[in-house]
Amino acid sequence: MPDAPRLAVAMAVSIAMLVATGCDALGERNADPVAATATFGSPDEIVTSPPASPSVPAPAIPDARIVEHEGIRYEVVSLPLDQWEVRVDWGQDERGTMLADVVTDPLVMVATNAGIFTPGLSPGGLLVADGVELRSLNLADGAGNFHLKPNGVFEMRSDGTAAVVDSTSYDPEGVEFATQSGPALVLGGVIHPEFRQGSTNMAFRSGVGVSPDGATVYLALSWGLTNFYDFATLFADELGCDDALYLDGNVSRLWVRGDGEPDAFAGPYAGVITARARTGPS
DSSP, X not given: OTTSOXXXXXXXXXXXXXXXXXXXXXXXSOSOBOOOOOOOOSGGGOOOOOXXXXXXXXXXXXXEEEEEETTEEEEEEEEETTTEEEEEEOOOOTTOBOHHHHTTSTTEEEEEEOSOBXXXXXXXXXXXXXXEEEEOOOOOOOSSGGGSSSOEEEEEETTSOEEEEEGGGOOXXXXXXXXXXXXXXXXXXXXOTTOOTTOSOOBOOEXXXXXXXXXXXXXXXXXXXXXXXXXXXXXXXXXXXXXXXXXXXXXXXXXXXXSOSOOTTSOOBSOEXXXXXXXXXX
Protein backbone atom coordinates (compact mmCIF):
# COMPACT_ATOMS: atom_id res chain seq x y z
CA MET A 1 0.00 0.00 0.00
CA PRO A 2 2.54 2.60 -1.16
CA ASP A 3 -0.02 5.45 -1.23
CA ALA A 4 -1.34 4.96 2.34
CA PRO A 5 -0.63 7.77 4.85
CA ARG A 6 2.23 7.11 7.24
CA LEU A 7 -0.07 6.92 10.29
CA ALA A 8 -2.32 4.32 8.69
CA VAL A 9 0.72 2.18 7.86
CA ALA A 10 2.04 2.38 11.41
CA MET A 11 -1.36 1.47 12.88
CA ALA A 12 -1.79 -1.46 10.53
CA VAL A 13 1.70 -2.71 11.34
CA SER A 14 1.12 -2.60 15.09
CA ILE A 15 -2.18 -4.51 14.76
CA ALA A 16 -0.54 -7.13 12.53
CA MET A 17 2.32 -7.50 15.00
CA LEU A 18 -0.09 -8.33 17.80
CA VAL A 19 -1.57 -11.11 15.67
CA ALA A 20 1.75 -12.49 14.46
CA THR A 21 3.84 -12.40 17.66
CA GLY A 22 5.11 -15.77 18.90
CA CYS A 23 8.15 -17.69 20.15
CA ASP A 24 10.17 -20.51 18.69
CA ALA A 25 10.81 -23.84 20.38
CA LEU A 26 13.47 -22.27 22.61
CA GLY A 27 11.24 -19.42 23.67
CA GLU A 28 13.48 -17.02 21.72
CA ARG A 29 11.77 -13.93 20.38
CA ASN A 30 12.29 -14.71 16.72
CA ALA A 31 8.88 -15.65 15.42
CA ASP A 32 9.31 -13.36 12.41
CA PRO A 33 8.85 -9.67 12.11
CA VAL A 34 6.17 -7.33 11.18
CA ALA A 35 6.59 -3.66 11.03
CA ALA A 36 7.32 -1.41 8.18
CA THR A 37 8.23 2.19 8.70
CA ALA A 38 6.90 4.09 5.72
CA THR A 39 9.10 6.73 4.22
CA PHE A 40 7.32 6.25 0.94
CA GLY A 41 3.98 7.26 -0.51
CA SER A 42 2.43 9.79 -2.79
CA PRO A 43 4.57 12.72 -3.99
CA ASP A 44 3.08 14.89 -1.24
CA GLU A 45 4.30 12.45 1.42
CA ILE A 46 7.94 12.12 0.37
CA VAL A 47 10.32 13.16 3.14
CA THR A 48 12.95 15.60 1.90
CA SER A 49 15.83 17.30 3.62
CA PRO A 50 15.51 20.96 4.62
CA PRO A 51 17.19 23.51 2.38
CA ALA A 52 20.89 23.89 3.03
CA SER A 53 22.23 27.18 4.25
CA PRO A 54 25.75 28.45 3.53
CA SER A 55 26.83 27.61 7.09
CA VAL A 56 24.72 24.51 7.84
CA PRO A 57 24.92 21.60 5.37
CA ALA A 58 21.78 19.60 4.62
CA PRO A 59 21.61 16.41 6.70
CA ALA A 60 22.42 13.12 5.03
CA ILE A 61 19.31 11.20 3.98
CA PRO A 62 19.48 7.39 3.98
CA ASP A 63 18.67 5.55 0.75
CA ALA A 64 15.43 3.86 1.83
CA ARG A 65 13.20 2.31 -0.82
CA ILE A 66 10.60 -0.33 -1.51
CA VAL A 67 11.72 -3.41 -3.46
CA GLU A 68 9.10 -5.82 -4.77
CA HIS A 69 10.31 -9.40 -5.06
CA GLU A 70 8.22 -12.52 -5.77
CA GLY A 71 5.05 -10.56 -5.09
CA ILE A 72 6.16 -9.26 -1.67
CA ARG A 73 7.23 -5.72 -0.84
CA TYR A 74 10.30 -5.13 1.29
CA GLU A 75 11.67 -1.96 2.79
CA VAL A 76 15.39 -1.82 1.99
CA VAL A 77 17.93 0.66 3.35
CA SER A 78 21.28 0.85 1.52
CA LEU A 79 24.25 2.08 3.54
CA PRO A 80 27.48 2.76 1.59
CA LEU A 81 30.15 2.61 4.27
CA ASP A 82 32.10 5.57 2.92
CA GLN A 83 29.02 7.65 3.85
CA TRP A 84 27.61 5.80 6.86
CA GLU A 85 29.04 4.58 10.15
CA VAL A 86 27.28 1.32 11.08
CA ARG A 87 27.43 0.12 14.69
CA VAL A 88 26.12 -2.76 16.81
CA ASP A 89 25.46 -1.97 20.47
CA TRP A 90 24.06 -3.76 23.51
CA GLY A 91 23.22 -1.80 26.64
CA GLN A 92 23.39 -4.91 28.87
CA ASP A 93 20.27 -3.67 30.64
CA GLU A 94 18.12 -6.47 32.04
CA ARG A 95 15.08 -4.48 30.92
CA GLY A 96 16.39 -4.40 27.33
CA THR A 97 16.58 -1.43 24.98
CA MET A 98 13.63 0.31 23.37
CA LEU A 99 14.17 1.67 19.87
CA ALA A 100 12.50 4.92 20.95
CA ASP A 101 15.37 5.48 23.39
CA VAL A 102 18.03 4.77 20.76
CA VAL A 103 16.68 7.30 18.26
CA THR A 104 16.69 10.19 20.73
CA ASP A 105 20.31 10.54 19.61
CA PRO A 106 19.94 13.09 16.77
CA LEU A 107 22.91 11.57 14.93
CA VAL A 108 21.18 8.20 14.55
CA MET A 109 19.57 8.15 11.10
CA VAL A 110 18.73 4.43 10.83
CA ALA A 111 18.07 1.88 13.58
CA THR A 112 16.96 -1.74 13.77
CA ASN A 113 17.15 -4.55 16.30
CA ALA A 114 20.16 -6.84 15.89
CA GLY A 115 20.16 -10.66 16.07
CA ILE A 116 17.97 -13.14 17.91
CA PHE A 117 17.98 -12.90 21.70
CA THR A 118 16.87 -14.97 24.66
CA PRO A 119 13.84 -14.41 26.93
CA GLY A 120 16.30 -12.91 29.43
CA LEU A 121 17.08 -10.12 26.93
CA SER A 122 20.59 -11.36 26.27
CA PRO A 123 21.98 -11.87 22.74
CA GLY A 124 21.57 -15.43 21.50
CA GLY A 125 25.20 -15.46 20.43
CA LEU A 126 28.21 -13.27 19.72
CA LEU A 127 27.96 -9.53 20.18
CA VAL A 128 30.94 -7.19 19.81
CA ALA A 129 30.77 -3.42 20.40
CA ASP A 130 33.69 -1.01 20.05
CA GLY A 131 36.04 -3.96 19.69
CA VAL A 132 34.94 -5.52 23.00
CA GLU A 133 33.34 -8.97 23.02
CA LEU A 134 30.25 -8.57 25.22
CA ARG A 135 28.78 -11.97 24.41
CA SER A 136 30.73 -14.99 23.16
CA LEU A 137 30.18 -17.00 19.99
CA ASN A 138 27.45 -19.64 20.28
CA LEU A 139 28.09 -22.79 18.21
CA ALA A 140 25.73 -25.04 20.18
CA ASP A 141 23.05 -27.14 18.52
CA GLY A 142 19.42 -26.61 19.36
CA ALA A 143 15.94 -25.86 18.08
CA GLY A 144 14.69 -22.64 16.57
CA ASN A 145 15.84 -20.32 13.82
CA PHE A 146 19.09 -19.34 15.53
CA HIS A 147 20.29 -22.95 15.48
CA LEU A 148 19.28 -23.71 11.88
CA LYS A 149 22.89 -24.28 10.77
CA PRO A 150 24.72 -22.68 9.21
CA ASN A 151 24.03 -19.53 11.15
CA GLY A 152 26.21 -16.47 10.78
CA VAL A 153 27.86 -13.33 12.07
CA PHE A 154 27.38 -9.82 10.68
CA GLU A 155 30.56 -7.86 11.38
CA MET A 156 31.99 -4.39 10.89
CA ARG A 157 35.77 -4.34 10.52
CA SER A 158 38.45 -1.82 11.40
CA ASP A 159 39.37 -1.45 7.72
CA GLY A 160 35.95 0.10 7.06
CA THR A 161 34.36 -2.94 5.42
CA ALA A 162 31.53 -5.23 6.49
CA ALA A 163 30.94 -8.96 6.11
CA VAL A 164 28.54 -11.78 6.88
CA VAL A 165 30.42 -14.99 7.66
CA ASP A 166 29.58 -18.54 8.71
CA SER A 167 29.74 -18.60 12.51
CA THR A 168 32.22 -21.49 12.38
CA SER A 169 34.57 -19.32 10.28
CA TYR A 170 34.41 -16.23 12.48
CA ASP A 171 37.79 -14.57 13.14
CA PRO A 172 37.77 -11.79 15.76
CA GLU A 173 40.88 -10.10 14.36
CA GLY A 174 40.02 -6.55 13.30
CA VAL A 175 36.31 -6.83 14.18
CA GLU A 176 34.91 -3.68 15.80
CA PHE A 177 31.20 -4.56 15.86
CA ALA A 178 29.40 -7.86 15.37
CA THR A 179 26.14 -9.68 15.98
CA GLN A 180 25.44 -13.40 15.57
CA SER A 181 22.06 -14.64 14.41
CA GLY A 182 20.55 -17.38 12.31
CA PRO A 183 19.95 -18.87 9.99
CA ALA A 184 22.39 -17.52 7.43
CA LEU A 185 20.37 -16.62 4.32
CA VAL A 186 23.19 -16.63 1.76
CA LEU A 187 26.86 -17.54 2.18
CA GLY A 188 29.34 -17.31 -0.69
CA GLY A 189 26.47 -16.83 -3.11
CA VAL A 190 24.79 -20.09 -2.02
CA ILE A 191 21.28 -20.12 -0.53
CA HIS A 192 20.97 -21.93 2.82
CA PRO A 193 20.68 -25.67 2.01
CA GLU A 194 17.57 -26.14 4.18
CA PHE A 195 15.52 -23.51 2.32
CA ARG A 196 12.97 -24.72 -0.23
CA GLN A 197 11.44 -22.77 -3.09
CA GLY A 198 7.69 -22.64 -2.63
CA SER A 199 7.88 -23.37 1.10
CA THR A 200 4.66 -22.70 3.01
CA ASN A 201 6.63 -21.55 6.07
CA MET A 202 5.48 -17.97 5.60
CA ALA A 203 6.25 -15.21 8.09
CA PHE A 204 7.43 -11.62 8.39
CA ARG A 205 11.23 -11.43 8.30
CA SER A 206 14.15 -8.99 8.64
CA GLY A 207 17.80 -9.35 7.67
CA VAL A 208 21.13 -7.78 6.79
CA GLY A 209 23.27 -8.30 3.69
CA VAL A 210 26.64 -7.07 2.48
CA SER A 211 27.83 -6.26 -1.05
CA PRO A 212 30.57 -8.54 -2.47
CA ASP A 213 33.22 -5.84 -1.97
CA GLY A 214 32.14 -5.29 1.65
CA ALA A 215 31.52 -1.61 0.97
CA THR A 216 27.73 -1.48 1.36
CA VAL A 217 25.38 -2.81 4.04
CA TYR A 218 21.74 -3.57 3.23
CA LEU A 219 18.99 -3.77 5.85
CA ALA A 220 15.67 -5.27 4.78
CA LEU A 221 12.28 -5.80 6.40
CA SER A 222 9.37 -7.60 4.74
CA TRP A 223 6.02 -5.85 4.42
CA GLY A 224 4.24 -9.17 3.98
CA LEU A 225 4.55 -12.87 4.73
CA THR A 226 7.50 -14.48 2.99
CA ASN A 227 9.38 -17.77 3.21
CA PHE A 228 13.10 -18.08 3.90
CA TYR A 229 13.91 -19.03 0.30
CA ASP A 230 12.30 -15.92 -1.20
CA PHE A 231 13.81 -13.73 1.50
CA ALA A 232 17.25 -15.12 0.71
CA THR A 233 16.79 -14.52 -3.03
CA LEU A 234 15.80 -10.92 -2.30
CA PHE A 235 19.37 -10.39 -1.09
CA ALA A 236 21.02 -12.59 -3.73
CA ASP A 237 19.04 -11.58 -6.83
CA GLU A 238 17.70 -8.10 -6.15
CA LEU A 239 20.46 -6.62 -3.98
CA GLY A 240 23.43 -8.56 -5.37
CA CYS A 241 24.59 -9.83 -1.97
CA ASP A 242 26.73 -12.97 -1.83
CA ASP A 243 26.28 -13.04 1.95
CA ALA A 244 23.23 -12.21 4.07
CA LEU A 245 21.91 -13.04 7.54
CA TYR A 246 18.44 -13.38 9.05
CA LEU A 247 18.08 -11.01 12.00
CA ASP A 248 14.77 -11.63 13.72
CA GLY A 249 11.03 -11.97 13.44
CA ASN A 250 7.84 -10.11 14.23
CA VAL A 251 9.51 -8.06 16.97
CA SER A 252 11.70 -6.38 14.34
CA ARG A 253 11.54 -2.76 13.29
CA LEU A 254 13.49 -0.83 10.66
CA TRP A 255 13.41 2.87 11.53
CA VAL A 256 14.60 5.72 9.30
CA ARG A 257 14.73 9.30 10.54
CA GLY A 258 11.62 11.07 9.38
CA ASP A 259 9.39 8.15 10.34
CA GLY A 260 8.37 9.73 13.64
CA GLU A 261 8.83 8.05 17.00
CA PRO A 262 9.05 4.22 16.94
CA ASP A 263 5.85 2.53 18.08
CA ALA A 264 5.34 1.08 21.54
CA PHE A 265 6.14 -2.46 20.32
CA ALA A 266 9.63 -1.54 19.01
CA GLY A 267 11.47 -3.34 21.79
CA PRO A 268 12.77 -4.22 24.23
CA TYR A 269 15.81 -5.58 22.37
CA ALA A 270 19.14 -7.02 23.45
CA GLY A 271 21.12 -5.47 20.60
CA VAL A 272 20.63 -2.65 18.11
CA ILE A 273 22.19 -1.83 14.72
CA THR A 274 22.43 1.89 13.98
CA ALA A 275 23.74 4.08 11.18
CA ARG A 276 25.10 7.61 11.48
CA ALA A 277 26.32 9.86 8.68
CA ARG A 278 30.10 10.13 8.46
CA THR A 279 31.42 13.63 8.99
CA GLY A 280 35.01 13.00 7.93
CA PRO A 281 37.19 10.49 6.07
CA SER A 282 36.03 6.89 6.49
